[in-house]
Amino acid sequence: MRTTERKAIQHKSGFWDVVKSLVSGLRLTWKHFKNANNRRTPEYVTDKNYFNQPDGLVTLKYPYEAIPVPDNGRYRLHNEIDDCIVCDLCAKICPVNCITIESVKATEEIGVTSDGTKKRLYAPVFDIDLAKCCYCGLCTTVCPTDCLTMTPVYDFAEVDIKNMIYHFTDLSPEQAEEKKQLLAKQQEEMAAAKAAALAARKQG
Amino acid sequence: MLAFVLTLVLLLSIVIVLAYAERKVAAFMQDRLGPTEAGPYGSLQSVLDVLKLLQKEDIVPAAADKSLFKLAPILIFAAVFAGFAVIPFTPDLVPAGIGIGVFYLLAIISLDVVGLLMAGWGSNNKYAMLGAMRSVAQIVSYEIPAGLAILSAVMVCQSLDFQEISYQQGALMNQFPGLEYEMNWLFGIEALGINTTTIGGITTWNIFRAPILLISFIIYFIASLAESNRAPFDIPEAESELVAGFHVEYSGFRFAVLFLAEYSMMVLVSLVAVILFLGSWNTPLPNIGPVSLAYWTTGTVGEVSSILWGGFWLLSKTFVLLFLQLQIRWTYPRLRVDQLMHLCWKVLTPIALGVVLIAGIWRLLMI
Numbered sequence: 056m057r058t059t060e061r062k063a064i065q066h067k068s069g070f071w072d073v074v075k076s077l078v079s080g081l082r083l084t085w086k087h088f089k090n091a092n093n094r095r096t097p098e099y100v101t102d103k104n105y106f107n108q109p110d111g112l113v114t115l116k117y118p119y120e121a122i123p124v125p126d127n128g129r130y131r132l133h134n135e136i137d138d139c140i141v142c143d144l145c146a147k148i149c150p151v152n153c154i155t156i157e158s159v160k161a162t163e164e165i166g167v168t169s170d171g172t173k174k175r176l177y178a179p180v181f182d183i184d185l186a187k188c189c190y191c192g193l194c195t196t197v198c199p200t201d202c203l204t205m206t207p208v209y210d211f212a213e214v215d216i217k218n219m220i221y222h223f224t225d226l227s228p229e230q231a232e233e234k235k236q237l238l239a240k241q242q243e244e245m246a247a248a249k250a251a252a253l254a255a256r257k258q259g
Numbered sequence: 260m261l262a263f264v265l266t267l268v269l270l271l272s273i274v275i276v277l278a279y280a281e282r283k284v285a286a287f288m289q290d291r292l293g294p295t296e297a298g299p300y301g302s303l304q305s306v307l308d309v310l311k312l313l314q315k316e317d318i319v320p321a322a323a324d325k326s327l328f329k330l331a332p333i334l335i336f337a338a339v340f341a342g343f344a345v346i347p348f349t350p351d352l353v354p355a356g357i358g359i360g361v362f363y364l365l366a367i368i369s370l371d372v373v374g375l376l377m378a379g380w381g382s383n384n385k386y387a388m389l390g391a392m393r394s395v396a397q398i399v400s401y402e403i404p405a406g407l408a409i410l411s412a413v414m415v416c417q418s419l420d421f422q423e424i425s426y427q428q429g430a431l432m433n434q435f436p437g438l439e440y441e442m443n444w445l446f447g448i449e450a451l452g453i454n455t456t457t458i459g460g461i462t463t464w465n466i467f468r469a470p471i472l473l474i475s476f477i478i479y480f481i482a483s484l485a486e487s488n489r490a491p492f493d494i495p496e497a498e499s500e501l502v503a504g505f506h507v508e509y510s511g512f513r514f515a516v517l518f519l520a521e522y523s524m525m526v527l528v529s530l531v532a533v534i535l536f537l538g539s540w541n542t543p544l545p546n547i548g549p550v551s552l553a554y555w556t557t558g559t560v561g562e563v564s565s566i567l568w569g570g571f572w573l574l575s576k577t578f579v580l581l582f583l584q585l586q587i588r589w590t591y592p593r594l595r596v597d598q599l600m601h602l603c604w605k606v607l608t609p610i611a612l613g614v615v616l617i618a619g620i621w622r623l624l625m626i
């Protein structure tokens with residue numbers, strides 16, 4: 056065993072072997088230098104070409120080019136507030152409690168979501184703190200109307216951490232206040248009506 | 260004075276181009292992009308690097324030997340820059356045309372070593388000291404094969420004047436005072452009977468005038484890599500072990516000067532290689548019968564055409580060698596200290612001695 060090893064080393068360390076290996080080294084770097092004008096294309100991993108690009112520069116000029124991300128990847132959350140029925144399921148399942156929802160009952164039906172569910176609640180506050188989020192995706196699975204989804208956006212670093220809290224509500228504070236008052240008024244009226252009915256029953 | 264300013268400007272622009280090329284070549288050989296943001300294709304990167312260095316604070320370590328520390332970068336650069344004084348850039352443009360140019364160059368470049376020691380010792384830092392010691396040991400050792408390789412070229416040319424050596428390697432030979440009746444023979448062997456005096460071009464370059472000089476050229480090139488601390492002989496700077504070798508304590512302007520000196524050294528050794536072995540400012544194209552390519556691509560001595568052609572050929576050959584230096588840096592791993600000394604003392608020096616002997620015999624064939 057040892058003799059064969061030594062033989063191999065001796066064989067490779069002759070003058071011409073050294074010259075040959077030096078030249079082949081230069082040839083290798085020259086080949087890469089020559090191929091410097093083709094570049095890898097930013098292709099998706101399932102693309103046929105993905106593994107068929109042995110030559111060319113591999114650097115991606117990131118902010119200008121990016122490799123596409125998988126569709127089922129878990130990146131920034133987005134809530135389509137028009138489709139949200141404010142059921143609070145997402146906030147309840149979130150393991151890190153980063154979804155804050157405040158709901159206000161509507162006085163009448165607000166409308167229907169795109170899948171036909173009736174909306175009965177306003178959400179004056181619908182905040183997701185993406186700085187806390189662990190991107191587990193549980194909230195997107197429980198969402199009954201599929202309005203909470205993961206987008207392919209992953210580059211959303213902020214200088215101020217407060218900006219990592221995403222506000223999805225479509226109500227301005229004034230509108231929210233108005234809705235609250237409407238609800239309070241309706242409840243007052245209902246309470247008054249109930250009291251009146253009760254009084255009428257007592258009399259009757 | 261004008262020559263001083265012109266040479267400095269030329270040198271600075273070459274160094275800036277070289278520093279940019281170094282990054283791009285390195286990047287391309289490693290399948291990267293290199294600088295892309297500053298200017299078109301990142302071409303302003305090295306200019307910005309210099310500007311950045313100039314803005315930095317000039318830190319002198321508290322425990323350093325201040326006068327040595329401050330003087331060293333200037334001495335190192337001055338030594339290298341002084342070498343440019345005897346370089347003939349075109350047939351009639353040489354900053355200082357002294358008759359013992361080769362001798363002067365070898366002597367003045369050795370001064371570099373003193374500067375390196377001053378920098379290493381003055382920094383009062385063990386890494387700088389180690390780096391300087393390695394650097395000096397390496398440069399002093401490699402001066403011997405380099406000197407012997409240069410000596411063989413000098414023996415073949417029988418001159419220490421760079422300009423005379425340049426004239427000998429082209430079709431203009433007989434225009435140089437003192438060489439009016441000299442002749443060039445193919446491979447330097449008169450017995451072959453092929454007179455190349457008026458053919459010029461590549462046939463009269465030193466490596467063809469006396470093919471033994473091809474070996475000296477290779478020896479000189481390897482030794483010059485070591486003298487300019489380039490990979491694979493960059494032990495003095497070995498980034499992975501010594502951080503940056505002898506200039507680890509330098510910052511700002513002083514570092515910029517050291518950096519400049521290093522790149523100037525690369526340029527200088529390549530220029531010397533081109534002048535001594537690769538035909539200096541002479542065109543590579545020979546005269547073939549009535550198609551006098553050599554004369555067309557040389558211009559007339561004393562006119563602008565010769566300055567342009569001469570400068571063009573000299574610089575393009577130099578850039579080819581510089582590119583080779585860069586490519587070697589990004590191809591080969593660094594040698595160990597003992598391998599470095601082995602290569603110098605046991606391989607290059609004996610071969611160079613043999614080449615000197617053969618070059619002497621070759622010279623006898625040429626007359």
Ligand code: SF4
Pocket residue numbers: 132145148149150151152153154183187188189190191192193194195
């Ligand atoms: S992805 Fe997970 S952590 Fe993030 S908001 Fe949804 S449930 Fe919470």
Ligand code: SF4
Pocket residue numbers: 134138139140141142143144145146156194197198199200201202203
């Ligand atoms: S689970 Fe879906 S519908 Fe329910 S509150 Fe969250 S986002 Fe809205």
